[in-house]
Amino acid sequence: MSKKLAVIDLGTNTFQMIVATQERTGFTILFQKSTPSKIGKDGINRKVITDDAIHRAVSILADFEKELQRFEIFPKDVFVFGTSAVRNAANQDEFIDRVRDQMGFSIRVIDGSTEAQLIYLGVREAVHLGANPNLIMDIGGGSVEFIIADQQDVFWKKSFEIGGQRLIERFVKSDPLSAASRKHIFNFLDEQLIPLSNAIHQYAPQVLVGSSGTFETLAEMDHWNRLNDWPPAHQTGFDIPLEVFEKSRNLILSSDRAARLSIPGMKELRVDLISVAVCLIEYIVNAYPINRIKASRYSLKEGALSMFCNDNLNGT
Known part of the structure; x- marks a missing residue:
C-alpha cells in the first residue's frame, strides 16, 4: 500500500519541497515546489542567518505547509533538512528554534558528506x-x-x-x-x-x-x-x-x-x-x-x- 511522504530541502538560495507516494520499488512524485529563499544573503560569509532571512524562511515554510495540508501529510511524514547556510551559521540554534516554534517543523542539519551521498542517490535515479x-x-x-x-x-x-x-x-x-x-x-x-x-x-x-x-x-x-x-x-x-x-x-x-x-x-x-x-x-x-x-x-x-x-x- 502506498504512503504519502514529503521532503523539504532548506537550501542556501532555494527552498524546495517534494510530495510523493512511497512505493515498494521507490517513489512517485505528486507535487514539487521551489521558492527562492536566499537565507545566505548578506550573512553567509559571516556565518550568520540574518533576521530578514529567517523571516523569509518562515514565510516560505508557511506556504509549503498549506500544500502539505492539501495532500493530508502529517509532520511525522515530512523530512526537513538544512544544508550549508544552516550548518555553518553561528545562530543555527536560533534559526531551528524559530522554525520549530512558529511552524512545528523539526529540522535535521546534514553534514557535507551526507549531502554528497544524498546527491549521488538522487543523480543515479535520473x-x-x-x-x-x-x-x-x-x-x-x-x-x-x-x-x-x-x-x-x-x-x-x-x-x-x-x-x-x-x-x-x-x-x-x-x-x-x-x-x-x-x-x-x-x-x-x-x-x-x-x-x-x-x-x-x-x-x-x-x-x-x-x-x-x-x-x-x-x-x-x-x-x-x-x-x-x-x-x-x-x-x-x-x-x-x-x-x-x-x-x-x-x-x-x-x-x-x-x-x-x-x-x-x-x-x-x-x-x-x-x-x-x-x-x-x-x-x-x-x-x-x-x-x-x-x-x-x-x-x-x-x-x-x-x-x-x-x-x-x-x-x-
Missing part, C-alpha cells in the same frame, strides 16, 4: 552512470559537492564551502561579471580544490554529471535553442555537448541580469547565481580531462526522498 567513474557536481548557494562514482559505488566524495552566494559576496563587483572577478574566482578555486585534483588524478573520470540547478538550466536553454520549447517533464537526464556549454557560458557571462532573464529556458530562480555557477563549471571542464557533460534533473532532494522512503519501509 542518469545511468555506467561502470566507469563519473564526476558528479552539485552547485549550491553555500557549498559545492563533488562525488566520483559509478552506478554501483561511490569512490570519493567531498563538500566544499565555495557555493554561488559565497562567491558572489566575495568576488562579484559588477554585472555582467568582469574578467578580473573571473580570474579571482579561478585563483580561489585553485587553492580550494586541491583535494579534488588529487582524487581526479587517482580515479580519472571523464564525464561530468551535473546535478539539477544550473546544469538543468543549461539543458533547458539548449532545448529551447533547438526546439523552441521546454524539454519533456518526464525526461530526467540530458546531454550537454561541450560546444553547447561554451556557447551558453559566453552568452550568460556577457549578459546583465535583465538580459539573462530574457534568455529562452532561463528561470528567474537561477538568474542571480548562474554567472558564478558557469564559472565553476568552466573551471572544472578546463582543469580536468572532461570530455562529456550530462545533466540530471534529480539532485539532493530526490536522494533524500529515496533515503526517507527506504527508512520508512525498514521501519527506522
Whole structure:
C-alpha cells in the first residue's frame, strides 16, 4: 500500500519541497515546489542567518505547509533538512528554534558528506552512470559537492564551502561579471580544490554529471535553442555537448541580469547565481580531462526522498 511522504530541502538560495507516494520499488512524485529563499544573503560569509532571512524562511515554510495540508501529510511524514547556510551559521540554534516554534517543523542539519551521498542517490535515479567513474557536481548557494562514482559505488566524495552566494559576496563587483572577478574566482578555486585534483588524478573520470540547478538550466536553454520549447517533464537526464556549454557560458557571462532573464529556458530562480555557477563549471571542464557533460534533473532532494522512503519501509 502506498504512503504519502514529503521532503523539504532548506537550501542556501532555494527552498524546495517534494510530495510523493512511497512505493515498494521507490517513489512517485505528486507535487514539487521551489521558492527562492536566499537565507545566505548578506550573512553567509559571516556565518550568520540574518533576521530578514529567517523571516523569509518562515514565510516560505508557511506556504509549503498549506500544500502539505492539501495532500493530508502529517509532520511525522515530512523530512526537513538544512544544508550549508544552516550548518555553518553561528545562530543555527536560533534559526531551528524559530522554525520549530512558529511552524512545528523539526529540522535535521546534514553534514557535507551526507549531502554528497544524498546527491549521488538522487543523480543515479535520473542518469545511468555506467561502470566507469563519473564526476558528479552539485552547485549550491553555500557549498559545492563533488562525488566520483559509478552506478554501483561511490569512490570519493567531498563538500566544499565555495557555493554561488559565497562567491558572489566575495568576488562579484559588477554585472555582467568582469574578467578580473573571473580570474579571482579561478585563483580561489585553485587553492580550494586541491583535494579534488588529487582524487581526479587517482580515479580519472571523464564525464561530468551535473546535478539539477544550473546544469538543468543549461539543458533547458539548449532545448529551447533547438526546439523552441521546454524539454519533456518526464525526461530526467540530458546531454550537454561541450560546444553547447561554451556557447551558453559566453552568452550568460556577457549578459546583465535583465538580459539573462530574457534568455529562452532561463528561470528567474537561477538568474542571480548562474554567472558564478558557469564559472565553476568552466573551471572544472578546463582543469580536468572532461570530455562529456550530462545533466540530471534529480539532485539532493530526490536522494533524500529515496533515503526517507527506504527508512520508512525498514521501519527506522
